[in-house]
Amino acid sequence: MLTVAAEFMPHHTLEWIDDPLAMDGRRLHFTGAMAKIIEYLSLGVNFTYRYVLSSDRTFGTKFHDGSWTGMMGMVVREEVHFAAGPFMLSPERAAAGDYTVAVWNGDVRIVSGLGGLKIDPWSFLLPLTPFVLAGGLTTLLGVTVVMQVLSSCLPGKALCFSPVRVLLQQEAAVHDENYCLPHGADVEWPGQWWWWERLVLGLWMLTTLVLTKSYAGNLMSLLAVRYVPQPFQTPRDVLDDPHITMIWQKYSKNEHFLRTAESGVFREVAELEEKGRLKFLTQAQFPESLDTLVRAGHHVLIDIENAIRSLVALDFSSKVNTDTMLRPDNEAERFSSDNQVMSLTESGLLKYWAQDVPNFTRCNNVPKTVAFSTTLSFSNLWGVFVLLAGGLTAGLVVWCLELLTRLTKKSY
Incomplete structure (x- = not known):
């Protein structure tokens, strides 16, 4: 019987259920892509297991005194046999424990509220x-x-x-x-x-x-066309907007990266914490933050692509209202059976399980422009009148200069 550390992710569920065979009469029920992977490994390597949670409900990062938090801390202190993750690769984590082979490569993305359709008068x-x-x-x-x-x-x-x-x-x-x-x-x-x-x-x-x-x-x-504003394509775009607050995952590889960055744009991102424009929340807090802070338009959420896309898909499924779009870092499992993990990756099962979320691709390509059959109003046309007024003003200035030049010549 192995003890496995697990944590909530957008496309997973964690709940306590009654179990008379468990030590305290209940056990942690974990479902989702990571649960399927653990079940697959248990069949291939032949072991039974039970799930546990970390005290701070995070993936874990290293403090300056050498201590660890979250699931990585449980692994380092040998409170569990291994952790499900998925964990992003980092030198500190690699020095503290053993990764399996990498199973995912990707980017980190930004998600923000759409804020409604706009009219471009120009x-x-x-x-x-x-x-x-x-x-x-x-x-x-x-x-x-x-x-x-x-x-x-x-x-x-x-x-x-x-x-x-x-x-x-x-x-x-x-x-x-x-x-x-x-x-x-x-x-x-x-x-x-x-x-x-x-x-x-x-x-x-x-x-x-x-x-x-x-x-x-x-x-x-x-x-007549209205466009969907998408102002945040890079961290620099968010930095340049003084009204926007960033949300990153608490006690994660990304937080450690921000706190240890010595220069560049991510050093500037870390300095936003002193200005109250940088927050660190757990994965379990992300759904509520997306529905309130991000949807309101004054926060953006930054995390790995799969987590972001799953959050958006689950939000769309519950409200049928897509309010977002966005980019993952390297992810890897913390276990010793590399052959089993490689077979999962090569067969495509891992990707299938990770993306087995309702409406996972529904919000991948939000249209940037929308056409409406409505009457034209001043909000559509004021740019035309500004251009007309500018041209007439320029013509009037030239005409006055011509008169002035003619009067000057006559005076001579």
Whole structure:
């Protein structure tokens, strides 16, 4: 009969049940992926077992005085034969006990509340990417230069700004025998324009028509789209937001890493504890924290990928309301039968058991944009009016400068 240390994880259950054969009349009932792994090992290596909990309900980390907490502490003090984990690899843990072969490689992820759908009033600028702007302006400059260079050899030709006026959809002035219009009109008839000038300007008008119609066709849909804000992609993003508090797992490998980091972004994360922006909670406290602190939008939760995805899946299953998305570190079991663990990994059973959670992949790809069939309001369009007001203001400033320049010349 071996004693096995276990701990709560999002996709596991821990409960005491009555058992007349147990020493105190009850025993700890443990279910989930880790329980299946322990059962698999017990059949392969031939042993019976019972589960126990650590006093502080954590995975365990090493203090400065050399003592250990959590399940790792129970292993180091030989209070249990082994611990179920899963444990992330670290030099301190490797020096204190024996790992099995590594069974999982992954990342650490950030989970935060969605905060509702937002309207981007500047969405009408999205099609105007730097590449599109550079290509359009380059073509405009090329057409203008070609027409100016080729027309410079002809007598009586004024500067031609027709390509610019075509792009801005301004009406061109026409000068002929029946109309008396200002000198310097773009289109003069008859015979003032050569055939190649008409061809170049016609091609440019066709190009401008295609661009403007394509943009106008997408404009209404762009203004009706609402987006899902996802501001926290890295720890730096969280650090830069003074209103957000981080939650990490208590007495874990990640906490030890933060407390021992001497420089870099994780040193800055550790310093947040003095400012009240860093908390350490146990795995058993994560579900409630996700439902209250994280969902409210002023906290983010950072942990290994499988734990995060399981938390989100369980939350979605209970509320049918996905409020999150996110990235795991190396994990390994604490037992001596490497062949059994390797067979679990190679057969895919371990991954299957770890991901055997309802809606485990349901929230993997939350849509970043959502389209609504609603009437346009000022919240959708105020960016357009700001741009219009800016253009009119710039035009007014240029007009005032022209008047000032003219008055200055007359004074001389």
